[in-house]
Amino acid sequence: MQEVDITMKGYRRKDHPEDNDSLLQPFSVDEVRDVIWSCDGNKCPGPDGYNFNFLKNCWTIVKKDVIEFLNEFHRTAILPKAITASFLTLVPKKDHPQRVMRKLCQTAFLPNRQILDGVVVINEIIDLAKRRKNKCMLLKVDFERAYDTVNWMYLEDMMLKMGFAEGWLKWMKACIFNSSMSVLVNGSPTEDFQVGKALRQGDPLSPFLFLIAAEGLTGLMQKAVELGKFKSFKVNDNLNFRILQFADDTVIIGEGDWNNLWTIKTVMRSFELVSGLKINFFKSKLYGINLDDRYLEAASAFLSCSIDQISFCFLGLPVGANPRRLSTWRPIIDTMRKRLLGWSGRHLSIGGRVTLINSVLSSLPLYYFSFFKVPSSVLKVLVSIQRNFLWGGGLEGKICWVKWDTICLPKDRGGLGIKNLDLFNLSLLSKWKWRCLTEPNVLWSELLKFRYGSFSDNFLCRSVVSAKSSDSLWWRDILKVGEVEGNLWFSASVSSILGDGKSIGFWKEKWIGNASLKELFSNLFEKEIDKNAVVADKGRWETVGWSWVLFQEGVLLDNAATEAADLLSLLADYHPFDRNDNWKWIPEAYGQFSVSSTYQFLQQRTTADEICPNVVGALKRLWKNDLPSKVSIFG
Numbered sequence: 001m002q003e004v005d006i007t008m009k010g011y012r013r014k015d016h017p018e019d020n021d022s023l024l025q026p027f028s029v030d031e032v033r034d035v036i037w038s039c040d041g042n043k044c045p046g047p048d049g050y051n052f053n054f055l056k057n058c059w060t061i062v063k064k065d066v067i068e069f070l071n072e073f074h075r076t077a078i079l080p081k082a083i084t085a086s087f088l089t090l091v092p093k094k095d096h097p098q099r100v101m102r103k104l105c106q107t108a109f110l111p112n113r114q115i116l117d118g119v120v121v122i123n124e125i126i127d128l129a130k131r132r133k134n135k136c137m138l139l140k141v142d143f144e145r146a147y148d149t150v151n152w153m154y155l156e157d158m159m160l161k162m163g164f165a166e167g168w169l170k171w172m173k174a175c176i177f178n179s180s181m182s183v184l185v186n187g188s189p190t191e192d193f194q195v196g197k198a199l200r201q202g203d204p205l206s207p208f209l210f211l212i213a214a215e216g217l218t219g220l221m222q223k224a225v226e227l228g229k230f231k232s233f234k235v236n237d238n239l240n241f242r243i244l245q246f247a248d249d250t251v252i253i254g255e256g257d258w259n260n261l262w263t264i265k266t267v268m269r270s271f272e273l274v275s276g277l278k279i280n281f282f283k284s285k286l287y288g289i290n291l292d293d294r295y296l297e298a299a300s301a302f303l304s305c306s307i308d309q310i311s312f313c314f315l316g317l318p319v320g321a322n323p324r325r326l327s328t329w330r331p332i333i334d335t336m337r338k339r340l341l342g343w344s345g346r347h348l349s350i351g352g353r354v355t356l357i358n359s360v361l362s363s364l365p366l367y368y369f370s371f372f373k374v375p376s377s378v379l380k381v382l383v384s385i386q387r388n389f390l391w392g393g394g395l396e397g398k399i400c401w402v403k404w405d406t407i408c409l410p411k412d413r414g415g416l417g418i419k420n421l422d423l424f425n426l427s428l429l430s431k432w433k434w435r436c437l438t439e440p441n442v443l444w445s446e447l448l449k450f451r452y453g454s455f456s457d458n459f460l461c462r463s464v465v466s467a468k469s470s471d472s473l474w475w476r477d478i479l480k481v482g483e484v485e486g487n488l489w490f491s492a493s494v495s496s497i498l499g500d501g502k503s504i505g506f507w508k509e510k511w512i513g514n515a516s517l518k519e520l521f522s523n524l525f526e527k528e529i530d531k532n533a534v535v536a537d538k539g540r541w542e543t544v545g546w547s548w549v550l551f552q553e554g555v556l557l558d559n560a561a562t563e564a565a566d567l568l569s570l571l572a573d574y575h576p577f578d579r580n581d582n583w584k585w586i587p588e589a590y591g592q593f594s595v596s597s598t599y600q601f602l603q604q605r606t607t608a609d610e611i612c613p614n615v616v617g618a619l620k621r622l623w624k625n626d627l628p629s630k631v632s633i634f635g
Contacts, residue, residue: 020165027070033059043202077170081180086200088183116371117444118244119317120432120474122251124447125233125241126310126320127472129289136233137256137291139264139305140312142283146248147199147206150213151276152177158212175205197276207247214245216275220267221252230263231255236450249315256291261299281305287312316367323372323473332365333378336385339364340394353390354416361386362419369425373477382421390418410603420603427598429481430490433459434593437494437583440503448475454532456505460491489605493586501535501576511535512574521567523560527551536576546575 482490
């Protein structure tokens with residue numbers, strides 16, 4: 001275990017006793033039921049032949065036995081062999097496979113973290129390095145059969161070092177380390193055998209356990225930086241990047257020099273020996289920014305990997321790409337056309353085509369729409385594919401009997417409820433603005449804040465914010481989200497909820513009513529020295545309570561002093577609280593941002609005056625029937 005200790009020297013243990021107490025709590029009936037109901041009931045059953053649909057349908061019958069079994073496991077940490085047994089099914093990914101590929105890993109499993117967080121960091125680092133003319137090297141690491149090679153001894157030691165309780169470790173050993181497997185050959189299982197390593201595909205625990213295993217690589221890279229063996233990519237004195245990981249999707253980032261290459265090879269080999277996770281250098285890719293071609297060729301030969309060009313695909317998106325070029329969107333366009341070729345659209349009713357457009361064609365570009373602003377030229381192509389399928393059942397152009405904007409209206413407003421891709425794209429991108437405001441201290445947010453300044457100044461001001469020449473294309477597109485023909489609908493839809501006042505701008509943000517103090521008291525704002533002051537800076541706690549301190553005595557003339565008195569009168573009922581500041585999304589009743597509420601809000605903005613309420617009510621009644629969609633659509 002000495003090698004494991006070396007690996008973990010760079011890892012800083014975080015003890016959270018309250019988390020361990022929560023993990024070791026007895027299983028409640030409601031908790032067990034919620035877990036069962038959250039699982040897909042139609043997933044393939046295990047060797048016992050029972051899937052989750054059986055448990056759901058027969059819950060009243062089997063509930064007592066299931067709870068007793070789980071309580072016994074809670075006490076003893078022992079599972080019968082039949083519970084941990086599984087089948088290995090060989091599923092070909094191609095019609096005529098030459099070998100079996102077993103890389104089916106997901107990439108984002110942590111609460112409050114999203115898969116696109118890593119994408120925005122890589123994209124901004126590439127743009128920043130190009131604009132600064134920094135020499136930057138990126139190595140996209142490929143793990144060979146990631147889940148299948150995890151060393152259990154290493155995984156156990158990682159969990160110990162991370163502070164997991166002994167009881168939890170016993171449960172993990174019972175669930176993972178004492179498993180057996182049979183191979184299905186022509187539908188029949190072979191004799192079972194004990195498994196000595198690896199994590200099971202499809203096991204809900206596997207993604208989380210793999211993340212724990214991958215933390216060792218982060219620890220090694222951190223130790224290498226601390227020892228001065230690896231030079232990370234430095235954004236500023238407080239922000240630098242050396243490795244980005246989302247499960248087995250890993251990118252190592254650093255300066256382009258030979259010391260870094262030696263360190264990478266040493267770290268990768270050490271991690272491979274300790275964890276069992278083998279690095280496939282043949283499939284790994286090396287990318288250089290402002291690096292000499294001869295250096296890249298030598299580095300490629302040294303690491304036994306290939307050189308590739310930026311942009312490249314990371315977590316399913318082309319990072320470093322120009323989103324305004326058609327080539328960036330070509331995979332989405334080709335996928336939509338390919339999907340249509342497999343459908344017999346001409347034999348479907350128009351109701352069936354609407355269903356397929358909503359469930360498939362409108363969903364295919366969702367991932368790209370969540371990060372990139374779709375250009376108008378690409379939008380026309382995507383809409384034409386949908387329109388041609390709706391009216392003709394294929395890719396060929398047909399007569400369009402109704403304007404497409406009308407087709408995209410909600411059903412209760414005279415449309416067919418097909419998503420308006422332009423508004424859908426805006427709704428998804430506006431989530432970035434909301435996340436910037438509500439998650440200001442996470443890594444990707446710190447990077448954006450350093451490059452572009454205050455999020456409040458960029459997103460919540462009443463005037464259009466112009467992008468700078470040094471801004472990335474992605475950020476320029478994000479800035480434009482929320483601006484329609486001079487109307488700043490995003491800033492008008494956000495208000496602040498006062499907490500401790502440490503993050504809410506006193507003058508510039510809307511925390512009293514629906515207007516900022518800058519707008520209500522423009523003369524006072526002009527006389528303010530610190531125009532970016534937060535609420536907490538404009539007062540202090542005294543024995544009698546909170547006291548507002550707006551200006552020093554003698555600074556204001558008579559007229560301004562009168563206005564200041566009016567402001568103090570307005571502030572009399574407000575004071576900071578012992579909680580964090582928060583934000584409210586006005587279009588949503590509960591104040592929490594959601595893409596669906598934003599999409600509905602944008603639709604209402606464009607259609608509010610087009611249909612009278614009586615017609616809306618009639619259309620709602622019309623669509624509430626038990627008729628097939630192919631009949632209802634002609635109502």
